[in-house]
């Protein structure tokens with residue numbers, strides 16, 4: 219069991235970063251929260267300097283350019299942050315002897331498998347975001363001497379994700395349900411909605427148990443379409459909005475995305491370290507905490 223750990227969290231005011239900071243503080247660890255104004259990961263010299271000054275044994279990177287359309291429009295910037303920025307962190311972590319924890323995505327897969335993806339499945343990203351994130355993973359695995367790469371999916375958390383307009387899917391559905399009588403949501407994209415609080419708890423558990431270096435899928439248990447996700451949100455909130463399945467192609471995506479991106483937490487399960495909850499349980503806990511529902 220690890221004692222008190224010194225943990226630097228990059229992207230500390232983001233959706234996932236803020237929950238990792240909160241979980242680590244609540245568990246009594248020494249936390250160095252770093253926002254983009256203190257560390258822009260695309261600046262290699264700054265990464266070396268700031269992480270050396272932080273002196274943390276664990277560096278958690280949640281920072282990314284993850285708006286899929288923006289990445290497609292500006293792949294050079296997406297690679298500067300999601301790939302080369304992560305390489306900067308791997309080098310800086312090595313210089314200080316730190317373990318690098320890097321957050322990646324289900325969008326490294328193309329969805330063709332149509333069954334839960336294992337860590338051993340071959341990634342084949344469909345867009346610039348997924349490709350830049352895969353490049354970031356590979357830099358971590360090739361350079362960082364001590365590392366975890368955690369692939370997560372469909373995040374929602376208490377703290378708003380500013381890059382996606384400040385409303386996560388749950389909050390957006392609740393807002394639209396108040397404004398409309400009827401809604402249509404796509405039913406042909408399957409994922410696992412995952413609360414950032416669950417990921418933060420899972421990561422802390424891995425650190426405390428001394429999980430081996432490597433690549434881990436860390437999503438909630440189960441799967442659903444966006445339509446089914448919305449239906450559960452409305453069931454829990456008692457909303458009377460009329461929810462319909464969108465017709466295939468009714469909301470054409472501007473950028474190709476995997477139609478199926480469910481991940482199996484195979485490595486966590488193999489090590490008996492998986493504490494990710496069923497997605498419906500985590501959603502109910504989130505709606506209670508954030509909206510007082512339930």
Ligand SMILES: NC(=O)c1ccc[n+]([C@@H]2O[C@H](COP(=O)([O-])OP(=O)(O)OC[C@H]3O[C@@H](n4cnc5c(N)ncnc54)[C@H](OP(=O)(O)O)[C@@H]3O)[C@@H](O)[C@H]2O)c1
Nearest residue numbers: 229232233234254258259281282284323370371372373379
């Ligand atoms: N959201 C999802 O559904 C989802 C799904 C799968 C994987 N992921 C991955 O999960 C991670 C966390 O996502 P999230 O939803 O927590 O995102 P988020 O709320 O946007 O948080 C990301 C944080 O990183 C900061 N940041 C952006 N560019 C940076 C840079 N160059 N240097 C330093 N900090 C920078 C952002 O600051 P500003 O806001 O000031 O730019 C923000 O504080 C990302 O790696 C993402 O790829 C997310």
